[in-house]
Amino acid sequence: MSEMATLKTLAQQLGVSISTVSRALKNHPRIGLKTKKSVWELAKKMDYQPNRMALNLLGKRSNTIGIIVPKIGYNIYSMAITGIEDVAIEAGFNIMICQSNESLTREISNVHDLLASQADGIIVSLAAETNNYEHFVKILQKEVPLVFFNRVIKNLPSSRVYVDNYQAARSAVDHLAQQGCRKIAFLGGPDFLYISNERFLGFREGLFANDIEMCHDMVVHMEFGQETAKQRMQVLLQNTPRPDGLFAVSDTLAIGAMLAIKEFGMKIPDDIAVVGFNNDPVCQLLSPTLSSIDQNPYAMGRMAAILCLKQLDNLQERENEINLPTKLVVRESSEKFRSTSSPSDSRSVW
Amino acid sequence: MSEMATLKTLAQQLGVSISTVSRALKNHPRIGLKTKKSVWELAKKMDYQPNRMALNLLGKRSNTIGIIVPKIGYNIYSMAITGIEDVAIEAGFNIMICQSNESLTREISNVHDLLASQADGIIVSLAAETNNYEHFVKILQKEVPLVFFNRVIKNLPSSRVYVDNYQAARSAVDHLAQQGCRKIAFLGGPDFLYISNERFLGFREGLFANDIEMCHDMVVHMEFGQETAKQRMQVLLQNTPRPDGLFAVSDTLAIGAMLAIKEFGMKIPDDIAVVGFNNDPVCQLLSPTLSSIDQNPYAMGRMAAILCLKQLDNLQERENEINLPTKLVVRESSEKFRSTSSPSDSRSVW
DNA sequence: CTGAAAGCGCTAACAG
C-alpha cells in the first residue's frame, strides 16, 4: 500500500506541529485562518484520511456492529441486513456480517470473531442447531450490547425484535379453517427453537378455536431445508387420514412440501391448501402462488439496529422487547373458493 | 462496555513487565516456564483477548477485505460472498460487505467507506448504473488491491474473475436454434456493462452461426429488474414478427419475461422457448422450470478472494485474469421436444 | 493562537 498521508506528514511539509494540523482539520476556534487554509489545501491535495484504526484505539470503540444470521441468501436475512445497514451507516457505524450456516459450532466461532474484532454491538438471529447459549452469555459478560431478531432467545437479558408468532400462526389456521380444511398439518423447525414453538402454540390454539382435532402425526419438527421438508411431507401423504391443509413455519418448508404434494399427484389448494411464513418474493413465482405471512424483515432489521445503538449509548437500555405486526398474504395456494371480486393476485389481511 | 483485560492489567496483577506478558503469551523461547504458566492462567481467567485495533495500528493493516456487490439478496452474490468469506477467514481476514443497490452514487460512497476503514483489499461486482470509473482509479492510486468479479471492468490494471460470457451466450443460442427457434430475442442489461455486451456478442455470433437473421427490435437493453423486463417483453410480444425464442442475460429478466408471456396467453416453451443466466435456485421452482447458464458463483467468490490476497502479498500480482467454466442447464422452459430418455428434471451440458 | 507531551494497547529492538 502506498504511504498514506498522516498528520505527521502534513505537519512536516507545512513546518507546523502535529497538534496544529489536527486542530486545523477539526475547525478548532483558536487556529489562524491562514494556517487553517493551508492545512486544508494540503490535506485535500494529499488526499488525507484520518486513520480509523488510530481513532478506534483512542476511542476504545471499533465503530462496527456485528451481525450473525443463518444465511445471507435467505430473503428475510438479506432484507434485515439492509435495514440494519441503513441505520448503522447513518449513525457512522460499519457492519460486519457473519453466516452461521445454521451450525452451532460456526455460530460460536462467529461470536468469538466478532468479540475479538471488538464489535461495539452484536445482532443475532439464531442458527437452527443452537440449543446452547453459553456463547451469548459471554457477550453479555463483556457488556457488549446484544440484540436478537426473528429467531430469538427469551430468557437472556438482551433486546429482542420479532413478531407475534402466536397470533400469526393462529391467523393462518383460521384462514385454512375458513377454506374448509379439517385436517391441518404442521411443518415446524427444531422444537427447541422458540419462534417455531410459538408458531406451534398458535397453530394448536387455532385448531382448538375452530373445533378441529389435532392429529399428532400431522405435527412435524425438523431442521430447516427444502429437501427435508419434501421428504417429511411424502410421509404425511402416505398416512391416513391425509391432511387437507398445511401450515409451514417457513416458505422453504412450504415449497418442499408443495413439491412433494405435486409429485404425489394431488392438487393445491383443492386437495391440500398451503400457507407458508416469511412472504419470500419467490412465493409470487410459484405455481400455484404461495400464501404466506409477511413480517417485514427490513423494518425488523432497522429496529434491531436502533435497539443496539440505544444500548451502546445507555447500558440501562438493555432488554427491550419489540413486537412488529405481521400480515397474512393470501394467494392461490390456500384459496379453495376463488374470490370473484379479487382483481389483484393477492389479498392482504392485516 | 466492561473494562477489557489488557497486557497492562495482567502485568500489574502478576508484578511483571508488560513485555514479559506479551512474550509469554506468544510462547517466546526465553521465558521462564513458571512465568509462562502463571501468565497463561491469568489470561484465561480474565478472558484476555489481544486488542485488534492496537494490532492493526501497529501492523498498518486492518485485516479486513471489503466487498461491494449490487445486492446481497441476489443468489449469485450471496453465494460469491460465501466463497470470499471462506477464503478470507481461513487467511485470518475479516470481510466487510457493502451493497451498491445498483446505484453509482452509492457505489462511490461504498468505496470511500472502505478506503476510510483501511480495507486491505477490495472486491467488487459493478452496479448496473456504473459507467464511470474514477472511484476505482482512486483505489488503484492508493495501491489497495482491487479485484472485480462477474460484472467486471476490462481496461483497468486490476484483477478479474468471470466466465466466458461470449461462449456461454453462444451455447444458449445454439441450444435454442436446435429447438427450432428462428426468431430469437435478446434481453440485456445496460449496454455499457461489459459482461452484458459480451453476452450480446455471443448471442449475435450464435445467430450468425445458425443462419438466423438478427432482428434489431428484438434486442433490448435495460436496467436490471423483473418489472422492467416484463414491460419490455410485453412490447416485444406486440411486434411482428413475434419472437419464438428468448435469451435473457439474467434469470430475473427471464422471469419478468415469462410473466409477460404467460399473461399474453402464449405457451413456454412451445410458442416461445426461454433461457436465462445465473441458474438461480428459483429456476427449478418456476412453471415451467427455467433453463439457465450456471456460473458457479461460490467458486467465483473463492477465486476473487484468492487473487485479492495474492495481490496483498505481492504487488506484482496485480492484474490477473481468471476465466471460470459455465454450463448450460436445460430445463422445461426451452425443451420443445421433451427427451423421453431423460429421467431427471434437467440435463447438464458442459 | 500554537507547541510539547502523554497515552490508547501492543510489539520489537535494545539493553541488561
Next chain:
DNA sequence: CTGTTAGCGCTTTCAG
C-alpha cells in the same frame, strides 16, 4: 530470562 524504551496515528490536556 526479563525490563526499558520507542513508536504505530491520533486527540487532548497543559503550557506557553
